[in-house]
Amino acid sequence: EMSQGQFKLILAHCNYGSLRQQMVQRLQEISSVPIREIVLQSSVKKLYFTIREQVGDEEPPALMILGLESVSEINQLLISMNSVREEFRKHCRFPLVLWINDEISQKLSRSAPDVTSWGTLTKFVIVPQMFSHELQQQADGLFARILEWGVSQFIPNDAIFSSGYRQEIKAALRDLNRQGQNIEPALQANLYFIQGRDAYTKDEIDTALAQYQQSLDFWHHSNNLERQGVLWFHIGLCHRRRAELDSAGSRPHWQKAKDSFEQCLDFFEQADNADLVAKFITQLGEVWRQLEDWDKLHQLAQKSQQLHQANGNRVLLAQDYGFLAEVALERRNWNEANALATRALQTLETVSDEQRQHWHLYPLLLARSQLLLARSQRQLGQVEEAVANLERAKQGKPQDDPQLYIQILKELRSLYKDEQHQYLKAFEVKQECRSIEQQFRFRAFIGAGRLQSQRQVNRTVTLSSNQEELAQEIIDSGRKPTVDELISRIESRDKKLTVIHGLSGVGKSSLVNAGLVPALKLKKSSDTRDILVVTLRAYNNWVKELGKNLAQELNSREIILPSIPDSRSTLIQELSRNGQRNLLTVLIFDQFEEFFFVCPSRQEQQIFFTFLKECLDIDYIKIILSLREDYLHYLLPLNNIGSKVINDDILGKTILYQLGNLQPEAAKNLIKNLTSRSRVHFEEDLIDQLVKDLAHNLGEVRPIELQVIGAQMQTEGIRTLAEYQQVGSKENLVQRYLEEVIEDCGAENEQAARLVLYLLTDEKESRPLKTRTELEKELKALENNGIVEADELDLVLEIFRQSGLVLLLPETPSNRYQLVHDYLVSFIRKQQSLAEKLNAEKEEERKQRILAEDRVRQKSRQDGYELILISLILIVAIILSILSKKILFSREIYFFRGIINPGLLTIL
Structure with missing residues (x-):
């Protein structure tokens, strides 16, 4: 109160949110002047400008700033605060109370020492009994929330406690230790549980399991059935996560997850709580799916269906129908699967908008049900309906369940390629699938596609759906x-x-x-x-x-x-x-x-x-x-x-x-880290040889060549130097990559695809630039029937362009195409069998045409001789006929001479 009308900085140091809240309320009660409060948002970067914006021209009697611990760019805020410290003195003519904790206090001294020197420090400390009581209340609330939500989603501690709860726990433990206070066993068990959940959120699975086990030991001795069930559920989540992280060796982890979830359900049944069994049972169903034990899944889904029909949980009931539909598909009961998948979707339609937002499972179940329905429709010949369902399913968020999203894309690609022969759409879906695999680290190499930023799977409700990371490939490649x-x-x-x-x-x-x-x-x-x-x-x-x-x-x-x-x-x-x-x-x-x-x-x-x-x-x-x-x-x-x-x-x-190529050492580091993170382990000798081959001509490694060859090695399961040498060389891998792209064009377009590649090379082993018109003309000349559909050529060129094999170059008046790399030319020229066959056929056709023309000419000559002979005969006949007539005429004249008067004959 004595500082009204002048700037005075008061640093209120308190590590505990509940105590801080009490103190703020108490200060408001005892102060003779109103104290204005500003709670900072996490995005705030400048304290002074935030105060001026909030206060405006008004000068409050006093001002309290809360929320510094939640500011994401706290260092930047403190540095900015120190740089404009004189502005506070000039324009903030009132007492300013900053609420800080241990962490903020250290950063304030380091980043804003001048401001710190102005402040008056007041500390508020919690008594041990109050801390124990508060933590016990928080733990009770945590267990209550988990039992309320069941399997719908993993709620991290951040979403339940205050933003600075970790610092509060650390500070409290320090305070208790300084005061010589022992932690009660129940409180310690709660701390183990909270810390285990934090470790699980960060994928520190070993740490999480150790913490859970210590917490479980206490609840086992205290015979708390529900809390034992909750601990076994969390242990099961850890084993499930291990299975997801180790796809190649996942089965033992799924088995352990199965055992843990069964223990969880057993304890809830011992507690005679059917509602909890209903809330947690479907997690065991997901494990049976992964283990492909369809009989067990069928039994569990029938039991689960009864429970969810009884408690009215429409979301989990839809999941039950999905389980049964999947079993029917595996048993090849297409109509039954179709009906059950339809039932699942119909059930989801009855879920209220509030429940849809409330349940993390809802969008996943919707997408999976659409996938199951599409699979049954495909078997029933309803291809267009299946495609439509999959197109709807892929509108979801990959980060919610990338493996499910990948399954949807693979099924959609198969339908486009094998059923509808829409090869370009199939290829685009394939590229999208590979991109998702790369983003979520299921794939080490993406091929000729474009790298995307890394993304995290949404295993908790607090992860942002747009959270991106700098791709590790960028870091590893130097x-x-x-x-x-x-x-x-x-x-x-x-x-x-x-x-x-x-x-x-x-x-x-x-x-x-x-x-x-x-x-x-x-x-x-x-x-x-x-x-x-x-x-x-x-x-x-x-x-x-x-x-x-x-x-x-x-x-x-x-x-x-x-x-x-x-x-x-x-x-x-x-x-x-x-x-x-x-x-x-x-x-x-x-x-x-x-x-x-x-x-x-x-x-x-x-x-x-x-x-x-x-x-x-x-x-x-x-x-x-x-x-x-x-x-x-x-x-x-x-x-x-x-x-x-x-x-x-x-x-x-x-x-x-x-931007240039990669240096060999950077390429080695890139391959090592890519393969280890994606759990595709390459031998050290293999990496050395591969980089040596890739850098052979330039002394550098082309990123696209590394990605293309790496992708092919991953596809073929090449992991050792011996396997690589058995293939022959990197050139053979490129050749197989070429074959894969040709196959993407479709069987009916295979010949055209091979010829287009061939025509984009020449006998000098160079890469000529050619327009589409030139390619079409040359393609017609090579093909037997001389007919090339325009759509066929466009399809092949577009797939080649998107695959990275061919460049489209803008030119006037026509764009031109060019093979992307010189080293591809020799591979393509070596595969001349098709072109040689066509050329041989053309040569044979030419020879046959010449022979036919010779026969025609020979026949024409023969026919000409016959015509001349006939003409001569006719001429002779005519001459003879004329001669015979002359002879007869002469005789007649002689005959008339004797009868007619010579004078008359003269007149005649």
Whole structure:
């Protein structure tokens, strides 16, 4: 009260949330002046500006700041606080109470020493009995929540306790130890349980099991049946998680999970609590599914169905129908499976919206039921219906259950490929499946696809559905410094434009999507501004796509635009407003060479370049273009847009950033870490030989070649040097990869696919550039019937392009295609059997045609001779006929001479 009208900093030190809450309430009661409270959000980065924003022109008599322990960027906040400390003195003329704990106190002394020196410290300490009572209450609440929710979802401690509960427990244990107080056994058992759950959340399974076992020992001796059931349930979750992490050796872990869940149910039955049995029984059903014991699953599902019909749990009842449908599928009872899967979906439809949000299981059961229904429909010949169901099922979130999502994609691909012969759709689904496998570390190598940021499985209710991590491949390959350099360029005030360039297959898109973008999102802020990353990869309608992506990113920050920007002017307006929103906007145009494919005219390109200039003129915007280096010359018109940033030097060193191949040592580290994390273990000797082969020609390793060959090795199960040598060489693996891509084109298109590859090579073993028209013409010339369907050629070219085998190059007047790598040429030329056969057939056809023409000519000559002979005969006959007539005429004249008067004859 004595400090009213002047700045005074009071540091209220308290490690316990409940005590802090009591003290705040008590201070409000005893203070003669009102004390205003501000509770900080986790996203706050500047304390002074937050206070000014909340308080405005008003000067409260006193102000308390709570929530510092929940601020995610606490170090940045404290540094900022120290840098503007004089502003507090000038403009905060009132007592300011900061509530801190041990952790915040240490950080405050380290990051804001000047501010700390101004403060008056007051400590609040809890008495041991109060701590024990509070922790016991929290533990009781934890067990109650678990028993209430059952198997619906794993609720982590963070979602139940206050955000700083770990620090509170540590502080309390220190206080108890200093005061010489012993921890009661029941309290210790609760602590073991809480700590075990924390370890499980972090995948520290061994630690979790040890903590659970110690807690279980106490509850066993105290004969608390329900808590023993809860502990066995958590032990079962640990063994299930081990099975998920060790897919190759998962069966023993599933067996242990089965034993644990059976123990859990036994204790609930001993407690005569059928409701708890109903809540936890389906977890055992999931284990029977994994063990493929269909008889046991059938028995359990029938029992479970009765329990859930009795207690009215519609979500778990739908799961029971799903179990029974899966058993029917395994027993080849297609109609029964169809009916049960339909019943499961119908049951889920009756679940209220509130329950759907409440149950983590709901979206998983919906997707699995759609998958089961699709499988039965396929067997019943209802292919279109099956495809429609799977397309709906794949709309879910992969992170909820990536293995289920992968099953859905594989089934969908099989339907598209084998039943509907829609090979392009099948190939795209295959690529998506491999990408999901890579993101969740089921696959070590992705092939020719683009790396994506790593994602975590949502095993708890608090994990964000959009949580991403910097892909470990980027770190392991030695490219983390590259990412750091790019971030430094983005944070630099004098580098507004960066052009990332490199050869095809060097990993530009992977670096952007799996490295730079997640790193920027994890960094969250630069200096005092939040980083907003907007990425564009599709350029068919770039204005609308960019507007949509911008709106989505702003929406994720709870900035809702009244409408999505759909024109250049509205885009520029919103990008300008981002500066006022305290944002640093990073626009990333990935695979920018694609822009020139879809916008070939100079007029279209000029529109984009003008937009680019307008963006560069806006404060707090950074732009990154990523493209193949053989397309850098397409950027030259940017020199003419009058941008001070470009300064007529778009290809200058200050703008260009080159990305090269991997060094052999980096490639070794990458392979080691990729295979170990995905549990695909390569021998050390195998890795050495593989890298040696990959670096043979260049002394460097091309990332795309490493990924393609690695993917093929993973597909074929090659793990040792002996197995690799048995294959022959990396070239043979590439050849098999080629065969796999050809197979993706479909059996009926196989010949066309092989010929297209052949036509993209020549006898000089080079990679000629060819237009689609040229390929079609040459393909017609090679094929016997001379007929090539346009759709067939387009399909083959598109699959080759998406697989990374063929490049599409923008040219005027027609785009051209080129085989992506020189080393593929020899493989393709060696596989000449088809072309040679066709050429042989063409040669035989040519010979037969010549023979036929000879026969025709010979016959024509023979016919000509006969005609001449006949003509001669006719002529002779005519002559003879004329001669005979003359002779007769002469006789007649002689005859008349004797009768007619000579004078008359003269007249005649």
